[in-house]
Amino acid sequence: AGFLRWTWRITYLSAIAGLGWFTYGVYESRTPPEQQEPDPKKKTLVVLGTGWGSVSLLKKLDTENYNVIVISPRNYFLFTPLLPSCTVGTIEHRSIMEPIRHFLRHKKAAVKFYEAEATKIDYEKRVVYINDESEIKGAISTTEVPFDMLVVGVGAENATFGIPGxxxxxxxxxxxxxxxxxxxxxxxxxxxxxxxxxxxxxxxxxxxxxxxxxxxxxxxxxxxxxxxxxxxxxxxxxxxxxxxxxxxxxxxxxxxxxxxxxxxxxxxxxxxxxxxxxxxxxxxxxxxxxxxxxxxxxxxxxxxxxxxxxxxxxxxxxxALRPVVKDLMTQIPAQKDSRRGLAVNEYLVVKGTDNVWAVGDCAIANYAPTAQVAAQEGAFLARLFNQMAKTEEIEQELQSLSERQEKAPSKEVRDAAFGEIKELQKRLRRVKQMGPFEYxxxxxxxxxxxxxxxxxxxxxxxxxxxxxxxxxxxxxxxxxxxxxxxxxxxxxxxxxxxxxxxxxxxxxx
Ligand code: FAD
Ligand code: NAI
The missing domain is CATH 3.50.50.100 (FAD/NAD(P)-binding domain)
Structure with a gap:
């Protein structure tokens, strides 16, 4: 009887704890915190798309490190694996959609979102041209967005192989x-x-x-x-x-x-x-x-x-390839032999560029075009970008320490700065040690x-x-x-x- 009573008590307490956790989760999801304003002094990172690749990147990205802008004609994430169930009403479509606004409002630093299609990426000028394709258009429905870093996660179109009809x-x-x-x-x-x-x-x-x-x-x-x-x-x-x-x-x-x-x-x-x-x-x-x-x-x-x-x-x-991707490929000589998508290296950098990355179905990294691959690629890029920001921060700290050391009036101060520099250099080496993407x-x-x-x-x-x-x-x-x-x-x-x-x-x- 004692054992049963204890089992019952434990079950009861676990149920209360579970309910508390769930209630807190619901509360937290409905009350987003104050967000840091984006810092225009920081590098502008433009992310195209709100699918598996881009959203997985945004989920893990420390947005306070960049001035992040997301552009997509779809202001929600779609859980594609359950889409076939929506065709017959086993599942209602809104059940597998997550508003991107909801998700972005929970990031530490604010992220700008434009509901628009990227119609052209000008690689030389570092600019994305965007167009509001929705039914309601304002006085301005076409504009351009400059970038320092760009992630292309626009997915793919349906292949028709040019078959008539x-x-x-x-x-x-x-x-x-x-x-x-x-x-x-x-x-x-x-x-x-x-x-x-x-x-x-x-x-x-x-x-x-x-x-x-x-x-x-x-x-x-x-x-x-x-x-x-x-x-x-x-x-x-x-x-x-x-x-x-x-x-x-x-x-x-x-x-x-x-x-x-x-x-x-x-x-x-x-x-x-x-x-x-x-x-x-x-x-x-x-x-x-x-x-x-x-x-x-x-x-x-x-x-x-x-x-x-x-x-x-x-x-x-x-x-099949989206036109915006096809056009970008024609601007980069290193992409001339690529047919099925943007050829990327093992860090998902678009070959022939140094500030453009690609994830998901529009990237060709020798994996099948699946949600699983896109999600892992997005998460990898988030880690990479977080690390790049950390590296930059340490390098700046190192530079100012070296300057201070040079100008230091006494040997004690110089020695102390030297110790700090050594410590930072060690940290920098550790941070820089990031292996390539492995699926x-x-x-x-x-x-x-x-x-x-x-x-x-x-x-x-x-x-x-x-x-x-x-x-x-x-x-x-x-x-x-x-x-x-x-x-x-x-x-x-x-x-x-x-x-x-x-x-x-x-x-x-
Ligand atoms: P997507 O998820 O397609 O996202 C592309 C994003 O880019 C979208 O937000 C889109 O609106 C946006 N976009 C498009 N054009 C532009 C533009 N010009 N400018 C800016 N943004 C643009 N994979 C699995 O691993 N498991 C499954 O069970 C599975 N089931 C699937 C079921 C169905 C019905 C389908 C169609 C696919 C399924 N997949 C599955 C495949 C998986 O959905 C894709 O591989 C995955 O969506 C690719 O992610 P992505 O981020 O590259 O592209
Ligand atoms: P797919 O590329 O996997 O299959 C398309 C099929 O159409 C091929 O088998 C091809 O031979 C056939 N085909 C092409 N042209 C044809 C024609 N003219 N006449 C008759 N048949 C023709 O495409 P799908 O199913 O859309 O999947 C796309 C990607 O999404 C794949 O990578 C897939 O793995 C992934 N996906 C994964 C799912 C899962 O894991 N459950 C579910 C849905 C998609």
Whole structure:
């Protein structure tokens, strides 16, 4: 009985402590402290973008060391791993957005934010030209921002490979607006298919959901969509059950090429059970408003051109360079052989420059374009910049000490200054000892539908490849813990509970 009483007391106290900690966290997040004014005498550090790379840099950067300016057309950070869940309403999009204003107000020294797109970086002049691309424009909507140091973290565009019709007729899946558009179109297709006197062929076309690209974006979306159909759509609109159909089209011989063979097979098998059709070795060549034209390579190597009608078309074929990055590359001779992004050295300095760094999908550092890489690169740069500021501070101190030592009237004062100089030089050597960027791969995770996920995880000394329902719970808890803020975590959790209890909302906004 004594043991039980103690266990109960400990549990009770831990619950109170946990609640206190949570309440303080909420209070702290809602009451930002006074901030130091930015110091115009300090170097101006301009950061482009508010995605994984840039925000991870800003999170760890000691902003009092620089005059920091952030420029991005998006005044929020987006937790992309859960974006596919927003296309079907498992999660509401605002739950995975974190306002950048909120986050920047918590930094020690104030940071300026301009909601604008960088349209051109003039490397020689050290100036970024910016443009307000939002709906409401003031008397000034184009201007320039000078920089001493620049971090390019603008991410990438959607690749279309110049295939005709892609931009006009398909939906991408990169931004919040894309997910909202897809969600609306799914319901539009279903309701239009139910329109009075619709012909059977038209019903079939409207309810054919085609996803192009068998990378993780395409696979996760296909899985979410099939879940939506099985758990909700079929229940509320039983008439669509016979014709609703998801097809995943992939040019290569298999989906998820970055995962191990065992998990590729597992995914393909799961899709088969979920009745998602996978069309591998099928390369889309043309897109019209009602069908795609795809070239299928048969087992005999013969190529067959086929028309596939669709109601919804989601295009997820990877990344392409943004124009602002392409333009910067043309200004720097050392970038002339780089094709896929800004070539950077091991300290993430853009090759051919000494004051421009690049992080994330727009930088080419021999890693996959993932959030994991971008976040680690951003954190590395923050450490580097903090250290550079410290180095400068010590060097200035050293210089003034040396001057004082030279002018010192007595030997005692000179000796004392000498001792201090030695100590500072030692500190300077320590501070300057920062190794290059090294990426530590934690593993790959993807949701594949019907409450199953696949994971290739770096585990102690080896790799662990696993798939199934347990992995799905791991996927959920991993992403929940990785959410940007406590607020995001609570919102995502509530959305999951809501979807489980009441189902997803099938109204078309
Ligand atoms: P982004 O996060 O894309 O941010 C770019 C920023 O730059 C944005 O704020 C944008 O508004 C801004 N910007 C754009 N143009 C300009 C301009 N001209 N001037 C100024 N700012 C500009 N990776 C994983 O590791 N795990 C996952 O589970 C995962 N899931 C994903 C799911 C989806 C649906 C998608 C699309 C991607 C996913 N990724 C995942 C990949 C990951 O999101 C990217 O690799 C990551 O976002 C790259 O970070 P970034 O900072 O380079 O770019
Ligand atoms: P991707 O580049 O990984 O895959 C795109 C796929 O489209 C390729 O397999 C390619 O063969 C195929 N393709 C290209 N053109 C085609 C055509 N014309 N017809 C048919 N198929 C065609 O792109 P994705 O999935 O958008 O991912 C981009 C990056 O984001 C990757 O680095 C990925 O690892 C990362 N990401 C990671 C996730 C995760 O870890 N869960 C989730 C989503 C993205």
């Amino acid at each position: 892609v931009r006009e007729h398909s939906s991408f899946l990169k931004e919040v607006a894309d997910a909202q558009r897809i969600r609306k179109r799914i319901m539009d297709c279903c309701e239009t298919a139910m329109f009075k006197d619709q012909s059977p062929e038209e019903v079939k076309r409207l309810l054919h959901m085609v996803v192009v690209g068998g990378g993780p974006t395409g696979v996760e979306f296909a899985g979410e969509l099939q879940d939506y159909f099985e758990n909700d759509l079929k229940k509320w609109i039983p008439e669509i059950a016979e014709n609703f159909h998801v097809t995943l089209v992939e040019a290569l011989p298999s989906v998820l090429p970055m995962f191990s063979k065992q998990l590729i097979d597992y995914t393909e098998q799961t899709f088969k059970e979920e009745t998602i059709e996978i069309r591998t070795k099928t390369m889309v060549k043309n897109v019209t408003d009602k069908y795609i034209e795809a070239e299928y390579t048969g087992p005999d190597g013969k190529k067959v051109l086929e028309q596939i009608p669709y109601g919804l078309l989601v295009w997820a074929t990877g990344n 530590s791969h934690q593993g790959s995770l993807a949701y594949i539908g019907s409450e199953k996920a696949v994971a290739d995880i770096s585990w102690l000394t080896g790799n662990l490849a696993t798939g199934g329902t347990l992995t799905y719970f791991f996927w959920r808890s991993a992403y929940l813990s990785m959410c940007f803020s406590t607020r995001n975590r609570v919102l995502v959790l509530v959305d999951w509970i809501k979807a489980k209890m009441f189902g997803r909302d099938v109204s078309r906004e």
